[in-house]
Amino acid sequence: MTTATVQLNERRQSLLEFIVGDYIQTAVPVASQQIAKRHRLRVSPATIRNDMAELEELGYISRPHASAGGVPADAAYRFYVERVAPRPRPSRRFEARVRSAIEPEAGDPEGWARGAAAVLSDAVLNVAIATTPRASHARIKQLQLVHLHDRQALLVLVMQEARLRQHIVPFGEAISQDELTGLAVRLNATLSGLSAADVRRVWEPVLGYDAVADAVVAELTRLLDEEEREGLAHRYTEGLGHMLSQPEFQSAVSAREAVEVVEDDSTLRGVLSERAGAGSVQVIIGGESHSQQLRRYSVVIARYGTPGQAMGVIGILGPTRMDYVRAISSVRYLADFLSGLVGALEEAP
Amino acid sequence: MTTATVQLNERRQSLLEFIVGDYIQTAVPVASQQIAKRHRLRVSPATIRNDMAELEELGYISRPHASAGGVPADAAYRFYVERVAPRPRPSRRFEARVRSAIEPEAGDPEGWARGAAAVLSDAVLNVAIATTPRASHARIKQLQLVHLHDRQALLVLVMQEARLRQHIVPFGEAISQDELTGLAVRLNATLSGLSAADVRRVWEPVLGYDAVADAVVAELTRLLDEEEREGLAHRYTEGLGHMLSQPEFQSAVSAREAVEVVEDDSTLRGVLSERAGAGSVQVIIGGESHSQQLRRYSVVIARYGTPGQAMGVIGILGPTRMDYVRAISSVRYLADFLSGLVGALEEAP
DNA sequence: GGTTAGCAGTCGGCGTCGTGGAGTGCTAAT
DNA sequence: ATTAGCACTCCACGACGCCGACTGCTAACC
Numbered sequence: 001m002t003t004a005t006v007q008l009n010e011r012r013q014s015l016l017e018f019i020v021g022d023y024i025q026t027a028v029p030v031a032s033q034q035i036a037k038r039h040r041l042r043v044s045p046a047t048i049r050n051d052m053a054e055l056e057e058l059g060y061i062s063r064p065h066a067s068a069g070g071v072p073a074d075a076a077y078r079f080y081v082e083r084v085a086p087r088p089r090p091s092r093r094f095e096a097r098v099r100s101a102i103e104p105e106a107g108d109p110e111g112w113a114r115g116a117a118a119v120l121s122d123a124v125l126n127v128a129i130a131t132t133p134r135a136s137h138a139r140i141k142q143l144q145l146v147h148l149h150d151r152q153a154l155l156v157l158v159m160q161e162a163r164l165r166q167h168i169v170p171f172g173e174a175i176s177q178d179e180l181t182g183l184a185v186r187l188n189a190t191l192s193g194l195s196a197a198d199v200r201r202v203w204e205p206v207l208g209y210d211a212v213a214d215a216v217v218a219e220l221t222r223l224l225d226e227e228e229r230e231g232l233a234h235r236y237t238e239g240l241g242h243m244l245s246q247p248e249f250q251s252a253v254s255a256r257e258a259v260e261v262v263e264d265d266s267t268l269r270g271v272l273s274e275r276a277g278a279g280s281v282q283v284i285i286g287g288e289s290h291s292q293q294l295r296r297y298s299v300v301i302a303r304y305g306t307p308g309q310a311m312g313v314i315g316i317l318g319p320t321r322m323d324y325v326r327a328i329s330s331v332r333y334l335a336d337f338l339s340g341l342v343g344a345l346e347e348a349p
Numbered sequence: 350m351t352t353a354t355v356q357l358n359e360r361r362q363s364l365l366e367f368i369v370g371d372y373i374q375t376a377v378p379v380a381s382q383q384i385a386k387r388h389r390l391r392v393s394p395a396t397i398r399n400d401m402a403e404l405e406e407l408g409y410i411s412r413p414h415a416s417a418g419g420v421p422a423d424a425a426y427r428f429y430v431e432r433v434a435p436r437p438r439p440s441r442r443f444e445a446r447v448r449s450a451i452e453p454e455a456g457d458p459e460g461w462a463r464g465a466a467a468v469l470s471d472a473v474l475n476v477a478i479a480t481t482p483r484a485s486h487a488r489i490k491q492l493q494l495v496h497l498h499d500r501q502a503l504l505v506l507v508m509q510e511a512r513l514r515q516h517i518v519p520f521g522e523a524i525s526q527d528e529l530t531g532l533a534v535r536l537n538a539t540l541s542g543l544s545a546a547d548v549r550r551v552w553e554p555v556l557g558y559d560a561v562a563d564a565v566v567a568e569l570t571r572l573l574d575e576e577e578r579e580g581l582a583h584r585y586t587e588g589l590g591h592m593l594s595q596p597e598f599q600s601a602v603s604a605r606e607a608v609e610v611v612e613d614d615s616t617l618r619g620v621l622s623e624r625a626g627a628g629s630v631q632v633i634i635g636g637e638s639h640s641q642q643l644r645r646y647s648v649v650i651a652r653y654g655t656p657g658q659a660m661g662v663i664g665i666l667g668p669t670r671m672d673y674v675r676a677i678s679s680v681r682y683l684a685d686f687l688s689g690l691v692g693a694l695e696e697a698p
Numbered sequence: 699g700g701t702t703a704g705c706a707g708t709c710g711g712c713g714t715c716g717t718g719g720a721g722t723g724c725t726a727a728t
Numbered sequence: 729a730t731t732a733g734c735a736c737t738c739c740a741c742g743a744c745g746c747c748g749a750c751t752g753c754t755a756a757c758c
Contacts, residue, residue: 068750
C-alpha cells in the first residue's frame, strides 16, 4: 500500500490519476473545469478545486503561478505509475514492429540492441538506450591471433555471449602467421573458459618462458579486466530528435541541457548500472535519481538476458511528463524479447 | 585564381576577409564603423560602406534588414577559406591533446576514431565525425568459428586493417568445436585474401559438398558484401552539445533541426562518401552540398589512411559561420596523424 | 460535513505603442 | 575616388492595457 492510498480517499485518487493523465497528454497545467468536463466525475468544479488544494498541500501537485491549474509533482507520477502499472501488453502493432526490426539482425547481438533502441524510441517518442548483453565475469571463450606484419599481430578475443574485443599487440621479435596460429591453439587449450583472475593464477608459473606468449596473455588479461570494469559495454542511444520535439524542450536552453544529459556518460551510467536491479521494469522519476542533472527527467529501464550469465539493459529517458503506461509496457516487452534471444545463444533449440 | 580575386581589388578583398573574420568571431552583423575601428584600414567608414554595397551587389554579403550590417554569404566563406587556407599548423596545445587522447588507444582502430572525434569536437566546438578505416574492397584476412552450442556457431571475420565482423550461423546438424576449428583452418587456407567476388568464383565448384561449410561461406560473402556496400562503417559522432551552444542555435527549432541533421544518417552519408575525394582537406560550405538539409551548415572533412588500401574519414560539421582556420588545420593534422597509425599497420616498423 | 454556485481577484499571454540607438544610403564637397 | 554630414530605416526593448482563464473564498444548500 502506497502513501497515497492511505492519504487519499478514492475520489481524490481518481482525481489525481486524471490530472496526471491529462497533463501527460497535453503538457498544459490542468484546471478544475477541464477535469469536470473531460471525465464525468459526479462533482462540480468547485469540489475539484477543494480536492486539488488538498493535493497541493500534500505535495502531489504544484502550480506555476497562483491562479493556474495544477501540474503533477514527482510524487504524483510515482502514484500514477503504481496505479496503472499492472496494465500489461503493448499493442500488437508494437509487437510486430519489434519483430520486424530485430529479426533481420538475428545473427548479431549488437544488432539486437541497436534495433531495440530504434524501435523503442519510435514508440515512446523519447530517447531510448540499449546496451549489448555482457557477462558480469568476463571469461575467455576463444582467442585468435592474426598476423599484421612481422612484429605485430591482432589479438581477437571472443568472450561469453559472443562478445568480441580486439587489440593490436606488438612483439619484440618477428613471428609468422603459422607460429601465431600455433600459439593461439596452445593458449586456447590452456585458457578457454577462464576469467582474468583465473588467467593470472594459471599463467604466473610459466612466465618468462615465451616472450610473445607473455605479451599476448598480458593484453588478454587487460582486455578482460577492462570488460569487467566498464559498466556499460556498447551503448546505443536513439531518438534525441523525438525527445526534443516534446513541449518541455521549446526553449533552447532546456534543449541544450537535454543534449548534455544524453551525451554525458557519467550521468546515465550511474542510473543504468546501479538501479537496474530486479528482473522487472524499474521506473525512476525525477528527483528519485538523486542526480541534479536528472531532476527533470524520468528513466524507465529493465535488464534483460540470463541472470548470472549475460545481462544487458534497455530503457528510455524522457521528461518526467512521459507516457509511463506505454513506456513501461514497451520496455517490459522488449526486455522479454531480448532475453529470449540471449537465452537461445546458450541452450540447444 | 578564384572569382573573387578578379572581381575585387585588394582593398575589397581585405575588407571581405575582415567582415568574414569578425562575423565568425562575434556572430553579429558587421557594420562599417566597427571594421574601421577594429582593423586600421586607411579609409573612412563611408568608403567601407561603398565597398560593402559593392560586395552585396556581387553576392558576397547580405543584410538581415535594410539598415543593418553585413553578414557573409556562402561565397564570402568560400573566398575566406581559399584566402586563409595556407595557414598550416594547429597549436602545439592541440597537437599535444591529440597525442594524449589517441596514444592510449594505440591498439584499437575503433579507439583511434573515437578519440579523434572527441578531441576534434573539443577543439572546434562543433560536431566532429570520424569513421574507422575501411578497405574499399573488403578482403578476408582470417576467419574463426566459435562453438556456441551444437547447432550454432559464431563466425568471426577479420578483414584488412583489423576490421572485425561477427555473425551467428545456425547449422542443420550438430557440430563440435574441433570440427569447427578444422573447418576454419581449411577455409582460411582457401579463402584468405579474397574478396566477396573472389569467394564466389572460387567456391562455386565445391558447392554442395559440405552443408556446414556452405552455410559459413554464404554468411561470409554476405558480410563482405555488406562491408562494401555500407559506405561508412562505424561512425563516431561527438560534440552535439558544443555545437548547440553556438549562437545560431538559440532558437529551439533550429536546435531541433540541428539534432535531426546529425541523427539522420542519409544526410551526412552523401557528403561523407562522395565528397571526400582528394587527399587534402575538403570544405563544403552551405549550399555547396546541394542538400536542402545542409543549407545552413558547413562540413570540413579529410580522408585518412593508405590510398587504395584502407581509408577512413574525419571531419567536422557546424554552422556556416565556423572557425575555418582552426577547423581546417585541426582536421588536416588529425588526418595525417591517423594516416600514420594506419600506415604502421601495414609495414614493418 | 461535504458540496456547490457565485463572485471578486490574480496572473500570464499578447498585441500596441513609443522610444532610443545603431547603422545605412545618399548627396555634395574635397 | 574618398569623405563628412544628414535624413531615414528598422530593430530591440520596455511600458501599458486588455482579455481570458483560473483560483480562492464566502455563503448557501443538501
